[in-house]
Amino acid sequence: MTDHMQDIEVLGDLLGQSDAIADLLQAKGAFEAAYAAFRAEDAKQFQAVIGRANLQIHCERICHWIRTKECVFLCLELAGPPTAATGLDPRVLAKAIARIGDDPKLAQHLADILVKRDRAGFAEVLKQLDIQPYAHLFCHWLCIIRYRLVCRWICHVGAIERPVLAAELQNAARAIAVLFRDEKSFRAAVAASTAGDTAKLGAAISAARLGLRCHFVCEFFCSWRCVLVCLTLARPWPFRMIEGPAQIREAHAFAAALVRLAQNPTDLMRFSTAVGTGNADAWAALVKQDKLDAFALQLCHWICGWRCVRFCKLVCVNVDYHPWFTHIGDFGVIGGGDIDAGTGLTVAARGGHGGPGFGFFGGLSLRGFCPKKDPAHPAENMAYRFLFQPAGAAQPTPIGPGFVSEVLVGTRHCLWNGDPNTLQTIRIRGTNPTPTPPTPTPDPTPPDHFIVPDPQGWIAVDQDALDDAFSGYLMGFNSAAGIVPNGPAPTSVLAGTAVPVAEQKNGVDCAIIFQATRVSTIAAVNGGAAPDYTNQIGKVRINNWSQVALLDLLQFHSGGGTPCSPLGTDLDIEYTVDHELIAGWGISMTTASGATLTNPPPPPSTPRGGAGTHHEDISGWPTCSYTITLTTRRRLTNGLNDDTDWPVSKTFCIGRRVVKPAP
Structure with missing residues (x-):
């Protein structure tokens, strides 16, 4: 995002979250208790902690901050110390992720790995998918999905059913798979994401018919960019591995550092701009100036996470x-x-x-x-x-x-x-x-x-x-x-x-x-x-063509007969029906005499209709008038109404029969 108004909105998000975290820090023991409840995914305890601090209204902000911080811890545990992230191709990771969508057992295995923080299991999956160089990119994608669900649960306990992580991983993987298999749309999405062009990324996602699953796709690309940017910006200050209870103490220290930084919104805006542009020199100068060397990696992820929220709101509209x-x-x-x-x-x-x-x-x-x-x-x-x-x-x-x-x-x-x-x-x-x-x-x-x-x-x-x-x-x-x-x-x-x-x-x-x-x-x-x-x-x-529907009587144009000639012993009905989408057709007769056609042709005789001559012996039919009707109907709709019956008729009569005397 380079739009200045969006940068202002991101700054507002960062400052608002800093205020919520400052209030949590002021309530004795609340920060540590909330963090522990988050890790345990104990919604009732989390709600109780922030309730005692009168911070229920800020549940989403507090949980979002903890989940951002926790992803840094989790991915360092699972993927190890990060290495230089260069020459990586998002298609490789997308292809691997697509396999999760087709494999429920793998999705469940990954969910278990995340919950158990199983480093050996994570390494095995990386090898299985052949994406070892993408360890941090893969872990971060998994982590943001997991903790997005955790925050939804613990901030809305009782209002929603508890989300199932394995199912969500499969849903996200299937959306990415659809985009990956649409090569043109995937290339366009990569280019748009790299350029930070929300309109073009949204168009690429829509072109792949993923509008209703847009957030999964944007989440993937935003996670990819945040990892690459933050590993690059934080490279001069390697993040030391922290284990056990020391992690929550370190998180407390980071929270206090952010609260102090938020007292100077101008500097915070400069940090955000450096993340948005990937300006390593500007970032390094700011980190040194504000003495944030120990928090360079998580500071970047915190800022980038909020930039992603705003970015994806533009890409994936309501x-x-x-x-x-x-x-x-x-x-x-x-x-x-x-x-x-x-x-x-x-x-x-x-x-x-x-x-x-x-x-x-x-x-x-x-x-x-x-x-x-x-x-x-x-x-x-x-x-x-x-x-x-x-x-x-x-x-x-x-x-x-x-x-x-x-x-x-x-x-x-x-x-x-x-x-x-x-x-x-x-x-x-x-x-x-x-x-x-x-x-x-x-x-x-x-x-x-x-x-x-x-x-x-x-x-x-x-x-x-x-x-x-x-x-x-x-x-x-x-x-x-x-x-x-x-x-x-x-x-x-x-x-x-x-x-x-x-x-x-x-x-x-x-x-x-x-x-x-x-x-x-x-x-x-x-x-x-x-x-x-x-x-x-x-x-x-x-198909807007009318059907061919031809009807005639052989007696009207043979043996000297005309349409005005009465018939005597033979009736030969000539018919032709043709249309690409014929729904039905039939020949019927109307008369006051009570006579009926003995064996009309059974429609349809071909997929498009039929053609032929139908003979009737009418020597025994009463003197009367008769109407032969060919009715056709096309297999067409305008979406609200179907085609109607189209009748074509011929009328003939059987006149008074004269019995010739015997010779």
Whole structure:
């Protein structure tokens, strides 16, 4: 983090924690008792100690300080004296960690090693994973996960179930494994982490579809950087090994030193800046000036830990306010549960419709969430857009005004007839935006407020909307607006003949991409910069072609017959049905005579439909009118409604039969 405001926030965290530790030190015996309770993971005793000192409100701060300090002790015990950390590759460590996600026994073994402080067991695991040079990096990653859970438990005892360390190690390892296997995203994450670029690291994590597990990934990279920076900065002052009860006495001395340092916020800010920039010369001068030689390593880790907290808050925004593209109508797009990644078709029905194996058509209702303000920059307004990219297209195209179908997105306050709190419906459509406030009319209620995306598809979230976000329908995507080929499917054949393969019409695989960013960054995103947030569905099968549904009667165009000719003894029904996603078709007859078709063709005779001629002997049918109907239905949904039945009919009659006299 190089942003000055973030440095100020880190300084505030350091000073606030120093004040809490100062109060703990003033309560006789409280520091030692709290530290011992932490090590024992005794939540009730820890709460009792800080309760007697009237410091319950500072439980998280006190526990965070102890866990940072304890990780220095633990990793020196397990990994031994640190050596120069040069030429190390985060991919090597990430690959080793990925194995933990696939091996529950290894995860449990590591959890036991941490709890027992088992140096021999730790050395064996390092050898098993072939990461001996990464001992301190691996240990620190394990340690921050362990003690993060300990603090969650002892500061919220009774409110949550006790976390299971082995399970958390596996969860974290699996998230890192996903990123590791996405080579492009991993490289981008390494570069962003090295540069301290929160936006790019967040984008890399989102690109790997790890938004909901972002904290695991950021924790890994922050731990990596803190170890490398602190081993480098503290190298001139080797940390001496301390064992037994002397550890808590040393921790007490370090706490007292920090309290004294916090009396000079300017120096503390300089220490923090030196950690953030990795400036060894500045760090050395400050350590010498403030006589902190004995605490150089843990001082660095303390500062770096808080810098990581602030860094990861920017990288991994509050999940509750993270912008997302979540559904096409009733079908979820996150996680691949509702739409098959290989085919782009629905996996199962949702809401009683649309599956399994349905494609999409027409106006798609794109659903999701976008807050009014950027959760990482609370003063900045947010905007969002959707883009589509048919398979083979070089670049995605924004869903701008020409591609928008109307959707309802919310309700807002507006000024109407002098009342500033009148409620007004908000809709998005492709043309004719409406002004704010609305144009006065004599009507008692205001007209709807219509938002039209700009030419690049951006919609600014209305700051007058009732909620904190647009949540639900965010955009209507008119996929038939010249985007995906559509219309009647032309064919050269007549009813009764199958459509040749060369004439068959097929749908298009299309990616739908969501981007959300601060209004102030729209121009940069239009120019190619990464948006603040993005996710997408990589493949949706869209087919807007009408089905081929041809119906005729042989008697209407053979033997001199016409559509007006009555039939006598034979009925030959000619039919052709073709569509890439045919859901069903059938031939039926309606008549007042009571006659029925004896053996209509059983659909479907091919995956795309069927074609042929069905013969009926009608010599015994009564004189009457008859209607033959071919009904077809496509396996398509717009996410909310499925395709309907499409009937095609032919009517014929059986006239009065004349019995010829015998010759």
